[in-house]
Amino acid sequence: MSDLIEKLNWRYAAKRMTGESIPEEKLNTILEAIKLSPSSVGLQPYNILVISDKTLKERIFNEAAQQPQIKESSHLLVFAVWEKITAEHITQYMNLIAKTRGIEVASLEQFQQKISDSILDRTEQTNFDWAARQAYIALGHASVAAASEHIDSTPMEGFNNAKLDDILELNKKGLKSVVMMTLGYRDSTSDHLASAKKVRRSNEDLFTAI
Amino acid sequence: MSDLIEKLNWRYAAKRMTGESIPEEKLNTILEAIKLSPSSVGLQPYNILVISDKTLKERIFNEAAQQPQIKESSHLLVFAVWEKITAEHITQYMNLIAKTRGIEVASLEQFQQKISDSILDRTEQTNFDWAARQAYIALGHASVAAASEHIDSTPMEGFNNAKLDDILELNKKGLKSVVMMTLGYRDSTSDHLASAKKVRRSNEDLFTAI
Numbered sequence: 001m002s003d004l005i006e007k008l009n010w011r012y013a014a015k016r017m018t019g020e021s022i023p024e025e026k027l028n029t030i031l032e033a034i035k036l037s038p039s040s041v042g043l044q045p046y047n048i049l050v051i052s053d054k055t056l057k058e059r060i061f062n063e064a065a066q067q068p069q070i071k072e073s074s075h076l077l078v079f080a081v082w083e084k085i086t087a088e089h090i091t092q093y094m095n096l097i098a099k100t101r102g103i104e105v106a107s108l109e110q111f112q113q114k115i116s117d118s119i120l121d122r123t124e125q126t127n128f129d130w131a132a133r134q135a136y137i138a139l140g141h142a143s144v145a146a147a148s149e150h151i152d153s154t155p156m157e158g159f160n161n162a163k164l165d166d167i168l169e170l171n172k173k174g175l176k177s178v179v180m181m182t183l184g185y186r187d188s189t190s191d192h193l194a195s196a197k198k199v200r201r202s203n204e205d206l207f208t209a210i
Numbered sequence: 211m212s213d214l215i216e217k218l219n220w221r222y223a224a225k226r227m228t229g230e231s232i233p234e235e236k237l238n239t240i241l242e243a244i245k246l247s248p249s250s251v252g253l254q255p256y257n258i259l260v261i262s263d264k265t266l267k268e269r270i271f272n273e274a275a276q277q278p279q280i281k282e283s284s285h286l287l288v289f290a291v292w293e294k295i296t297a298e299h300i301t302q303y304m305n306l307i308a309k310t311r312g313i314e315v316a317s318l319e320q321f322q323q324k325i326s327d328s329i330l331d332r333t334e335q336t337n338f339d340w341a342a343r344q345a346y347i348a349l350g351h352a353s354v355a356a357a358s359e360h361i362d363s364t365p366m367e368g369f370n371n372a373k374l375d376d377i378l379e380l381n382k383k384g385l386k387s388v389v390m391m392t393l394g395y396r397d398s399t400s401d402h403l404a405s406a407k408k409v410r411r412s413n414e415d416l417f418t419a420i
Binding site: 002004005008009011013021029031032033034035036037038040044047048049050051052053056096099100101116118127129130131133136137138139140141142143144145148155157158178179189194197198199200201203207208209210 | 212214215218219221223239241242243244245246247248250252254257258260261262265295306307310311326339340341342343344346347348349350351352353355358359365367368372388389406407408409410411413416417418419420
């Protein structure tokens with residue numbers, strides 16, 4: 001078995017954490033893996049809030065998501081996507097490509113036109129759903145990166161998104177939360193799932209080789 | 211820089227591939243990473259088609275997605291999600307948990323009730339969007355696993371989903387395609403992006419530490 005698969009077998013969604021902080025270097029590796037995750041046309045239509053402030057985590061626990069790992073985490077990541085995707089976003093992206101690669105923005109005109117045509121004609125809801133999916137790829141990157149650093153991570157849906165957006169004032173920033181992830185260390189004594197066997201569908205059920 | 215981050219910097223979405231097959235062991239590692247990816251309540255509401263058949267890849271290229279890496283890939287992964295989520299799916303999942311952990315299904319009654327209440331009351335569209343997001347986490351796992359094995363992977367949207375579903379007869383299986391990924395080896399001579407600098411938003415732009 002590869003080292004990566006061993007680490008992915010080790011991982012599980014910890015429901016209780018110890019409150020211990022994770023080393024900054026490991027946090028940075030996880031964030032870098034998020035930054036390097038692919039997204040459709042490369043737009044990265046999301047922002048990630050990296051919350052270690054205890055008071056804020058307490059408030060989120062009390063008002064938006066009563067799951068103990070929020071308070072017991074080292075860091076809470078909130079994946080928030082752009083509420084609307086605008087021509088300005090696409091222009092900024094073109095500028096970033098041009099700057100990064102040392103080329104003229106004008107040389108990207110065809111690419112800009114192509115992605116503008118496909119994105120800006122769609123409804124806000126379609127673009128929001130599409131942006132959310134891109135954020136979930138980043139969540140997948142974070143999941144593997146955390147496991148590879150032997151850091152526990154718990155993806156979380158099912159919270160009060162509107163309340164969380166209020167607490168974090170995301171609407172002022174044109175953002176909407178879609179999913180969260182706690183990072184920290186599992187509390188094996190409090191979490192009976194820590195020792196439970198991992199449940200996964202069989203290869204035969206999940207995959208079809210053609 | 212960690213080894214993982216080095217590999218993620220190496221990866222990019224190859225637009226041209228060489229047609230060479232990837233070793234079975236590496237394919238299996240990527241599929242295992244998909245299998246081990248987290249999903250909401252652990253349901254894994256998707257199936258993955260693993261296509262190496264050249265005639266079928268040719269047909270998909272001709273009729274649903276004219277991107278050369280489809281024909282030039284070693285394997286094409288199609289992530290397809292359950293069109294509807296039913297009580298039967300949830301019952302099967304409870305049976306799987308019970309069997310895996312050697313416990314009585316009856317002991318899961320409370321959990322079954324809880325997830326049935328939250329899932330079965332939602333619209334088909336809401337559940338479809340939710341299932342698609344879970345598939346994108348798996349896509350993120352595949353992305354990191356492929357890079358860690360030095361296998362190129364290209365996530366792909368923007369194909370003709372309805373046509374692809376027809377070709378693969380997914381509707382007969384209660385499935386709908388949401389995203390694809392080609393696996394193989396980059397063709398650096400044909401793909402000018404192989405040597406292009408990776409474009410990513412800055413940490414300051416992407417992350418907010420609180």
